[in-house]
Structure formats: C-alpha cells, structure tokens
Amino acid sequence: MTDQLSDQGRQPLMSRRAINFTMTGIVLSLFVGIMSGTIIANALPVIIRELHGSQSQYTWIVAITLLVSTAVTPVWGKISDVYNKKTLLLAGVGIYVVGSMLCGISGSVTWLLFARGLQGIGHAGLQAMGQIVMAAIVSPRERGKYSGYIGSAFGVGTVAGPLVGGVIVDTPWLGWHWCFFIVVPIAIVSMVLVYRNLTLPAVTAGKVKIDIIGAALLSAAISGFMVWVTIAGRDFPWMSLPSAALVVPSAIALVVFVLYELRVAVPLIPLNLFANRTMLMAIVLSINVGLMTFGLPPFLGQYFQVARGHTATESGLLTLPMIIGLVALSTYSGYRVTRTGRWKLWLVTGMALMTVASVGMIFLTSQTPIWLVGVWIWLLGMALGMTSQNTVLAVQNSVPTADLGAATALVGFFRSFGGGAGVAILGVMLNNRLGAVLADGLATLPGAHPTADALLGSLGDVGTMPAGMRAVVRDSYGLATGHIFWLMAAMAVISLICVLNMREQLLRTTIDETTDGDPINEGDSGTGSARRERGGVV
Template identity: 45%
Template sequence: MRSRSALRDRTGSTPVSTPVGRHSTSGAPAPSTKAPPPPPASPVPPVPVADDQMTHRQILEALSGLLLALLVAILSSTIVTNALPTILAELNGTQSQYTWVVTATLLSATATTPVWGKLADLFSKKVLMQASISLFALGSILCGLATSVPMLIGFRAVQGLGLGGVQALAAVIIAAMVSPRERGRYSGYLGAVFAVGTVSGPLVGGLIVDTSWLGWRWCFFVVVPVAIAAFIVLGRTLRLPLIKRKVSIDWLGATLIVGGVCLLLVWVSFAGNAFAWTSTTSLVLLGAALLCLAGAVLVERRVSEPVVPLRLFRDRTFTLATVAGIGLGIAMFGGSLFIGQYFQLGRGHSPTAAGLLTLPLVLSLFVTSTASGWLISRWGRWKGFLTAGSISLLLGLCLLATIDHDTQLWLVGCYLALLGSGVGLSMQNLVLAVQNNTHARDLGAATATVTFFRSLGGATGVSVLGAVLSGQVAARVAAATGGAAGEAGASLDIATLPKPLQDVVHAAYGDATGLVFGISAVAAVVTLVAVLFIREVPLRTTV
C-alpha cells in the first residue's frame, strides 16, 4: 500500500485510513487500498511570453514611432522635389547646383549608413534612433535658414547625417522585434509609409511654394514637428533588450569608408563638368578614393568589430542583394527626382500639379508594397515577388525612356505605375532576404550595408544623371537657337526668359529626360540579373 504522503502528492488531500487486511473485523469486505483516480488534467497553459519579447500590441505601438521617423526622412527627400526649381530660382542657383542640393543629403546619408548599422549592433538601438532624429531635425532647421545655395547644400549634408541613421536603424529595429516570417506585413507598413511620404511630400512642397505667405523655407520647417513627435513616441513605446558585450569601435575603418565614399561621389558629381574626366584633378580624386577604400578593406579584415564585416559577402544572397540594390537605388532616387523636374521644366506645370501627376507612381508603390508584405507573411515565399518587381522596374524605365515634351500624360502615368510597382515589390523584400540569412550579431551591419549600396547607387545615379541632363539641355537649347542662347539651359528660372525661349527650354528638358531614364534602365538590367540568381531560403520563424 502506498504511503499517505505519496497519495497526498497525487491527489492533493489526505486519504481516509483503511484496514490493512482483506476483511474488516465485522467480516465486510475491506475497502480497496487503491488510490482514487486523479482529477482530470486541466488544459495546458499557454507558453508565457519572455520578458524580452514584445507582444503584437507593443510591436504596433513601437512601430508607430518608427513610421513617424521614416515619414520624416521620406518627406525631407520628396518635399523639395517640386520645390527645388523655385528654391534655386530665388537663390540664383544653376542646374548643377540643383542636383547637388539632393546629392549632398544622399552623400552624407550613404557614407554614414554602415556606421549607424554597426553602432546598432553595439549600443542601444533606441538611443541611436533618437539621436539620428535629433540630428535630422537640426539639419532641417538650418536648411530653412539658409541664405545661399552653398549654405543650403552644406545644411542638407547635416540633414543627411540623421537621414542615414533613420533609414538604417528603422529596418534593424523591426528585425530585432519580429521574425522574418512575420516581418513581411510589418515591412509592408514601411512601404506604405514610403508611398504616403512620396505622394504627400511633392504635394505639400508644391502647395508651400505656391502659397505666397508661407514661402519655400517652410518645406524644411514643416518636418520638424513630425520629427519631435517621432522622438517622443519612440521614447515611450520602444522596449528592446540590450545585449551587453565587449564594445570595440572601428574608428579607422569608419573614417576610411566615409572618406572613400565621399571622394568617389565628389569625383562622379564634378567630373565632366567642373573638370575633365581625364584631368589631373579627376585622377587625384579617383586615386584618393580608391586608396581610402583599399585601406578600409585591409582594416576591416583585421579588426574584431568591423563596420562592414567582409564575411557577409561569403553569403550568396547578401552579395547578390547588394548588387541588385545599386540599380534599385538609381531607379528610386533618380526616378522620383527627375520626373518632378520633367513635369515642371519640361511640361510647364506648377509644383502642385507636378505632385498630382506623380500619383500613379506613388499609388502603385503603396499597393504593391503593402500587398506583397501581407502575402509573404501568409505564404512564406518571397522570390516570386522580388522577380516580378525587378521585371516591372526594368519595363517601366524602358518605357519612360521614350517620353518627350509631347508625350500624352496618361501614358506617362502608366509608365510611372509600372516603375512604382517595381520599387514596391523590390525595396523591402531585398532587405528581408538578407536579414533572413544573417546572424543576429551582424543584423545591423548587414541591413545597413544593403541600404548603403542602395543609397550609393542613388547618390551616384543622381549625380551622373543630373550631369547628363544638364549637358543635354544646354546642347539642345544651343542647337535650337543657333548657339545664341545656350546659357539659358543652365537657368532654372525659366519664367524670366522671353516667351519663345521658354518654349525652347521646356522642349529641351522634356526631350532630354527620356535619356536619363534610358541610362537608369541599364542599371535595372543588372538588378534583374542579380535577383534571378538569388536562391530562395524559407523564412525563419524566430527573431
């Protein structure tokens, strides 16, 4: 017979004492000594959520702050798209300075993106995000106070320092909160915000410059309240575990990378315009850039915590995604920048009307990005969406290469819708493919490196395409006027030109823009080939 303590362990109560023998003293059968059956088992309780794992509600709350920060970053890039002709006309700027107002932001953002990503692997991601938002807000205020084009370009570079952090850290923070399998739908929100910022930026910028009592300076001031709101929301909602480990910052590698990238972009931007491609200045800039980048490679191979871990390039998906991101960056930044200039300077529309005419691009990006994110989370497959996006990107750019100053606007809208679909299906899914193949310790560096190459493609593309457009416009104006008004093509204040000359300049911009998209299509071919060779790996279900 089992002891009372044993029975107490099984039933939770003390049993009634019974005789040891087979019969009681009265001769009645003795009650069974077998223990009563245990009570029915209760349902298995759910596995508790770990203290360092965020719930769905907490993820959505933190995501609201991230989306606000991203909205600020996108607005800074798009709100000046339709306002730049007015800004440069008031500040007596030229076509070459036009592209540099955009390139300065892209240059500083691109050069510092790997640094922000590596810091995210070593320090608090929340503090770093708030620091980048603060830096961005400071740059925006300074841009609104600029009194000359060189001053505006310098302050746009300060703005880009914060922009690089926001772009890199947003994707890293989401990857730290959500598993790759569930990340698709959250990444879809990022794509939706990208679309909203892309459409609202040009519209808001156009309305601001078309409103006399506001003025173009409010294109920069208006994003500051949104940045402050993002800072506060992130401070209240974002809760991520800080993995403490030995911190070793590769300052030498970071300096060489930033210096090499800056020198390379300066060379690409000015060669062929300020100096010849084969001049001594050109060779010095290119040689210094290559020397810095070669030194960075040597340093990154030796340090314990490299800014860009070279071992990441051993992964096939990572390497192909970085190559694909270069062409995607050219299409993203070049397409959004030069299409606004096409509608205003090539077709004579107001900044507000130019913003409305870009709606097909933005709406298609919004729909494809959001829908593909949800479907990827549901099906767990991503390669098909990425391939379809690359094809749509190439097709849209090829069709845009055929436009001129007489192309029907509804046709341009259809071409823009194809371009937007390509960007929406490709942008976030390239990052998702890389994050799915990356160890948690390298998540920040890997994400930032992919973003870096995408931004590098955009910055290089804007510089090169801007130089091509400027040269083409000047040549077409000179040809149409017999060389008598070749300098008119360099001016962005077309309204001050005589009416016959205005028509010539409008036609020159409208006809030259097609060549810009044709060059971008060549880069899109590289993107498509790289995507086709990426091997699909099942999405992980863990962070």
C-alpha cells in the same frame, strides 16, 4: 496576448500593443526621412531661383544628403550591434530634426548645403536603425507585414513629398522654407512613440568597440568617389587630372579599408557578408532601388514644370499614379510574404516591370501624352513597392543575428550610394544632353538670345521667355529627361538578372537564425514553441 521575451527568456520586454506603437513610430520616422529628399523635388526650381543658384547647385542640394548618408550608414549599423539600439534610433531622428530646422532658416545655397549634409547624418541613422530595431523585435515572417507598411510610408513619402512641396511653394504665405519645417512635428511624434514603448535588452558598455579607423577610411573612399561623379563631366572631363586627383585617393582608401577590415578584431563591415549570394545580389538591387527612389522624383518634377509648363502643385498631382502603384503593391506583397514566407517572385516581377517602364520612359519628350507618362510611372511605383522592402527582408533572413545590424546597414548603404551617385550621374547626363540640345535649338532662333551655357547657369522663369525660346527650352528638357532613363533601364536589366540568380530561403518564424540555417518548412510543428523560446512575437 503574450509578451516578447529576451533571448534568455528571463525578462518580459514588449507586449503586442508596445510593438505596434513602436512600429508606428518607426514608420513615421522613415516617412519623414524619405520626405527630406522628395518634398523639395518640385520646390527646387523655386529654391534655386530665390537663392540665386545654378543648375549644378540644383543637383548638389539633392546629392549632398545622399552623399553624407551613404558615408555614415555603415557606422550606424555597426554600432547598433554593440550599443543600445533605442538610443541610436532616437539620436538619428533628433539629428534629422536639427538638420531640418537649419534647412528651413537657410538664406543661401551654401548654408542649405551644410544643413542638408546634417540631415544626411540623421537620415542614415533613422533609416538604418528603423530597420534594425524592427528586426530585433519582430521575426522575419511577421516582418513582411510591417515591411509592407514601411514600403507604403516610403511610397507616400517619395511621391506625396513633391505634391506637398508643390502646394507649399505655391502658397504665398508659406514659402519653400516650410518644406523643411513641416516634417519636424511628425519626427517629434515618432520619437515620443519610440521612447515610451520600445524596450530592448541592456547592452554591456564594456563590449562596445567602434572601428573608427575603418569608418574614416570608408567615408574618405565613398566621399571622394561621390564628389567625382557629381562634378566630373561638367566642371572637368571624366578622363583628366582633376578626375584622377579624386579617384586615385578614393581607390587607395578603399583598398586600405579592405585590408584593414581583414585584420581588425571588430570590423565595421564583416567582409564575410560578401560571401553570401543573397547579400551580393541584394547589393545590386539596393543600388538600383536607390537610383529610382532618390533619382526619379527631382528630375520628374523638373520635367513636369519646365518641359510641360505645369505648376509645382500640378507636378505633384501628376506623380500620383506612382504613389498609388507603390503603396498598393508594397502593402499587398508584404501581407503575401508574411502568409507564404516567399519573396523571390515579388522581386522578379518588380524588376521586370521596372525594366519595361524604364525603356518606355527613354522616349519621353515634351509632347509625350500625359496619360502615357502616368502609365510608365505607375509601373515604376509598383516595381518599387514589390522590391524595396522585400530586398531587406531577404537579406535579414539570410545572415546570422550577430551580423544583422551590419547587414541591414549595408543594404541601406548601397541604397543611399545608388541614390547619391545616381542623382549625380543622372544630373551630369541631363546637363550634357541638355546643353547639346539647347545649343542646337537656340541656333535656329533669329536675333540675339542667351547662350545654352547662360541658360544652364541661371534658367529663370521659362514662362516669361519669348515664345520661340520657351519652345526650345521645353523641348530640350523633355529630350534630356528621356535620355537619363538609358541608365535606369540598364540598371533594371542588370538587377533582373541578379534577382533570377538569388537563392530563395523561406522566411523564418523566429527572430534568431535557425541552428542549421536551412529553410523552415511552413508545416513545422515546432514553430510555435520555437517562437516563444527565441522571443518571437505570438
């Protein structure tokens, strides 16, 4: 066993044992981060019912965390290039813990939305910093193996979250509040592991310079747009004065942000990153991965419970095919990427599977054979396993070390953006389709009954409805859920085209970039010494 050295080769930093313990802490932190978004997937119907919320608030509880996370992710990434990464990672997990505790004691939808926003700040920090710290202590080639573990953590968190949440809300002596409390001990363990084992070179305080103006402009631009896609089409038409009141200021803030970033000495997001073809293609992939990762679980959970009549626990169990596919392919592809240094085949295959499965899900109804639904979500799980972390690897391998934090955060930014905007847009699509189908179905029922708008405002317990109305509601939710996969299928096709146009570069075996930036040959005899000289893990 040899120790990792600093870039100057002067200071022993981390042993293999310390790296493994640190990576365990990072994987745990990323696991609880993804759990914050998915554990409430099957609990949301119960939360909305007990807090007397509406269908629109249902979407906001999911979207607010992603909105805030999207807005602040670039800030975490940039300050990681100029400030102590260990402190930032611990701060991100700590903020997440506080937000989770506040979520757990919520007594109203308003309080829950505030706490979920705080969770979003912490989620952005632990997600961005986890990837950045890994890049600082492990070479891109070895990163494939660890990325497989991270992908598995994302998979378990994405799909096991709804299952755990379902068990919690179905257990009378627990209740939905424990959906937020349960992840706190895991987060604390991750903080202890990182604190005790992670060692990084000290950062000179005098070099710290944060682009506060750029961060404010970007946050304003993204927040305005995210609010617009969340409420437009439901509270007011897409083409209307209220829409313009949100979109125009956001567009102006974005233009001013770009112009300001071109002039500022230390930009929040180095715009030269967008000249990198791998970076550009990865942005589209990240939006799509975010859409699937954060958008699929809540609506899938609602489909199983409302359209199929299953309990929250049963809904979680029905998503197991997705977690099996995701964990298996994330782990296997990570090991293969580490052995070969090649990643493009996995991205192409993953996006092809995602396209096929999304098209299949378009035809979803309340009567679709449950085994067929399982096959489709199994394919989606495999697709996410092959693409989620390998996209990050490709980007980190293609940018200079000085821009590593900003580039990694940019991938996370667009993933969160895809998740936040995607959940909002999918929610609008489902609501609009659901309203129309519900109205048509209710019109066929004899006697007095609630209107479609009344049911959307407060759905209540479908199981207690009269048989005729219950059938209409379940059929309507089945058709509306299938409708949202039109967007997912379109994004999968676009992402597949982007992957095919990515230029593959063999993953480096050193932490720093090579001098000429050319792909490294696997048979390069200088690899071993280069790794030791550059602080690689041996």
